Amino acid sequence: MLQRLAVSPCIPVHRNPTRALSYRPPVCVQAPSHLVKRRSANFKPTIWHDKFIQSISSEDKHEGRNKENVTKLKEEVRQMVLKEELLRDKLELVDALQQLGVAYHFKEEIKSVLKGIHVSMIQMSFSTVGDLHVISLLFRHLRLHGFSVSEDIFKSYMDNKGDFRIELSLDIQGLLSLYEASYLAKEGEEILEKARQFTTKYLKSYIENSNRTCNNSREKEHVSHALELPLHWRMERLQTRWFIDEYKVEMKMRPVLLELAVLDFNLIQTSFKKELKDLSSWWTDLRLYEKLPFIRDRLVENHLWSVAFTFEPKHASLRKVQTKAICLIALFDDIYDVYGSLDELEAFTDAIEQWDLSAMEKLPEYMQICFMVLFNTLNDSAYDILRQKGLNIIPYLRRAWTELCKSWLAEARWYHGGYSPTLQEYLENAWVSIASIIVFSNAYCMDDDVTAKDLEQFSFSYPEIARLSSMTFRLYDDLGTSKAEIERGDVDKSIQCYMREKKVTESVARQDIRDMILKYWKLMNSQNVGSSVFQEYFRNVALNISRMAQCIYQHGDGYAEPGQETKDRVMSVLLEPIEI
Numbered sequence: 001m002l003q004r005l006a007v008s009p010c011i012p013v014h015r016n017p018t019r020a021l022s023y024r025p026p027v028c029v030q031a032p033s034h035l036v037k038r039r040s041a042n043f044k045p046t047i048w049h050d051k052f053i054q055s056i057s058s059e060d061k062h063e064g065r066n067k068e069n070v071t072k073l074k075e076e077v078r079q080m081v082l083k084e085e086l087l088r089d090k091l092e093l094v095d096a097l098q099q100l101g102v103a104y105h106f107k108e109e110i111k112s113v114l115k116g117i118h119v120s121m122i123q124m125s126f127s128t129v130g131d132l133h134v135i136s137l138l139f140r141h142l143r144l145h146g147f148s149v150s151e152d153i154f155k156s157y158m159d160n161k162g163d164f165r166i167e168l169s170l171d172i173q174g175l176l177s178l179y180e181a182s183y184l185a186k187e188g189e190e191i192l193e194k195a196r197q198f199t200t201k202y203l204k205s206y207i208e209n210s211n212r213t214c215n216n217s218r219e220k221e222h223v224s225h226a227l228e229l230p231l232h233w234r235m236e237r238l239q240t241r242w243f244i245d246e247y248k249v250e251m252k253m254r255p256v257l258l259e260l261a262v263l264d265f266n267l268i269q270t271s272f273k274k275e276l277k278d279l280s281s282w283w284t285d286l287r288l289y290e291k292l293p294f295i296r297d298r299l300v301e302n303h304l305w306s307v308a309f310t311f312e313p314k315h316a317s318l319r320k321v322q323t324k325a326i327c328l329i330a331l332f333d334d335i336y337d338v339y340g341s342l343d344e345l346e347a348f349t350d351a352i353e354q355w356d357l358s359a360m361e362k363l364p365e366y367m368q369i370c371f372m373v374l375f376n377t378l379n380d381s382a383y384d385i386l387r388q389k390g391l392n393i394i395p396y397l398r399r400a401w402t403e404l405c406k407s408w409l410a411e412a413r414w415y416h417g418g419y420s421p422t423l424q425e426y427l428e429n430a431w432v433s434i435a436s437i438i439v440f441s442n443a444y445c446m447d448d449d450v451t452a453k454d455l456e457q458f459s460f461s462y463p464e465i466a467r468l469s470s471m472t473f474r475l476y477d478d479l480g481t482s483k484a485e486i487e488r489g490d491v492d493k494s495i496q497c498y499m500r501e502k503k504v505t506e507s508v509a510r511q512d513i514r515d516m517i518l519k520y521w522k523l524m525n526s527q528n529v530g531s532s533v534f535q536e537y538f539r540n541v542a543l544n545i546s547r548m549a550q551c552i553y554q555h556g557d558g559y560a561e562p563g564q565e566t567k568d569r570v571m572s573v574l575l576e577p578i579e580i
């Protein structure tokens with residue numbers, strides 16, 4: 001199978017301490033930069049200019065009052081969670097909190113409610129029978145929160161041939177909840193696989209029938225939304241935004257919940273805007289785009305990625321680090337894929353590995369700029385952690401950037417050498433070259449709750465869930481971007497490797513790659529990552545990377561060629577408050 005990367009815990013910054021003494025002026029081995037024949041991908045400029053970003057109001061004159069209100073409402077909701085008695089009510093409340101995007105305020109309470117339910121289920125040997133909707137909600141939330149629960153819980157809804165009983169197809173709410181639960185399946189779980197197929201089939205026919213009869217339009221809207229994408233795969237802030245609007249007209253709507261959700265959404269969004277303004281000043285002041293106009297200039301879209309990984313207020317400084325890193329990832333990726341010559345890329349990869357300003361001198365000027373901006377940005381983020389927590393995380397970040405550059409170099413060598421990798425060769429490299437190891441390393445090393453022991457663990461290998469999530473990101477990316485990449489000249493991506501190896505058409509390959517993605521999701525669900533606060537946080541980052549990748553590439557390449565879809569997402573998550 002796919003190998004994990006071996007890692008030395010502490011890479012010495014200077015391999016040879018006497019180097020400074022034996023310093024000699026560098027010899028430039030490459031062709032002079034102006035003689036290199038360069039390609040360009042003709043990426044469009046950004047639609048979000050700094051002038052516009054700075055003109056956005058990030059001051060809310062009611063911010064103080066709204067914060068006070070949130071504190072008060074939170075207390076009311078906390079009481080609600082603790083007071084609820086019936087199983088159905090408890091679960092529906094937990095589910096609403098989750099979908100309204102405020103569950104993070106009540107982590108402890110929700111855990112304790114679910115723990116109570118779980119304990120009583122153990123006492124009854126999981127022989128719970130009841131409403132399909134309630135049991136499905138129960139199953140999904142137990143799994144999401146790391147409680148062990150077997151798929152056998154659904155056996156009582158099956159006939160003696162092992163199929164779901166046909167009369168269930170009339171229970172739309174039950175079908176919908178079972179459908180959502182089925183996406184929490186682990187590798188090899190057949191009941192849940194049957195559940196997914198059964199519910200998908202009958203929900204689709206419900207939509208077809210109701211197109212003719214036009215009954216209950218809200219239910220229909222919910223079913224279509226779910227069929228488009230299950231909850232487990234959705235980018236959280238976008239789902240929250242959608243659900244808040246739905247919740248407004250829900251029969252069981254509780255005004256306290258709604259008010260909390262809207263205020264909280266807007267407060268968090270105010271923080272996103274402040275972050276964005278700082279980031280836009282940083283990016284504009286670097287003036288990289290003037291010097292390197294061939295790159296993807298996508299600051300705002302990059303911040304949307306960071307928000308997707310960790311939206312909670314306490315992660316504001318991590319988000320800024322992530323957005324800066326993604327700007328540099330996109331810049332470097334374009335150099336390795338399109339702009340740089342192979343000689344230059346070899347030299348650049350060496351320089352990154354050495355992590356030393358003198359290594360930079362051998363590089364052409366445009367690469368010196370790239371090297372230095374990474375050197376400064378990374379050291380800057382690491383400095384904050386060293387100052388605040390006394391932890392030196394530079395070795396971990398260097399490791400990730402070096403591995404990333406090496407994986408990009410491998411692809412460049414393949415491309416320039418006219419080599420077509422096997423699918424396995426490709427994937428072993430491509431889960432790294434998609435660059436999420438940088439996101440993971442930042443998220444891991446810079447979290448408040450990370451312990452020295454966690455860091456030691458990290459120095460041996462990346463957690464398996466990081467590799468699985470990166471794999472989904474890679475495959476989603478290839479589905480959305482490989483057409484343009486191959487046209488402009490690039491190494492074969494997963495789709496082309498698959499077509500060649502299995503001798504199938506592109507549309508078969510695409511479908512099979514979608515099936516592979518589903519398999520990776522199941523493997524992610526199978527990971528037993530532990531239940532500490534830190535472990536749960538890290539698992540969510542992994543799930544969120546897959547969710548965001550699915551979202552950005554849902555309608556093609558929403559990143560390099562952001563159209564109306566991406567613009568709408570930026571507006572509704574980052575810029576437009578919900579009206580009160």
Ligand code: 0FV
Binds near residue numbers: 326329333337433436
């Ligand atoms: C990948 O671009 C991509 F979406 C980037 C670089 C931005 C977001 C990155 C992270 C959140 C880590 P592209 O399709 O050019 O990547 P490949 O690897 O296919 O060249």
Ligand code: MN
Binds near residue numbers: 334
């Ligand atoms: Mn690329």
Ligand code: MN
Binds near residue numbers: 333336408433
């Ligand atoms: Mn690339």
Ligand code: MN
Binds near residue numbers: 447448449534537
């Ligand atoms: Mn944390």
Ligand code: MN
Binds near residue numbers: 478485
């Ligand atoms: Mn790509």
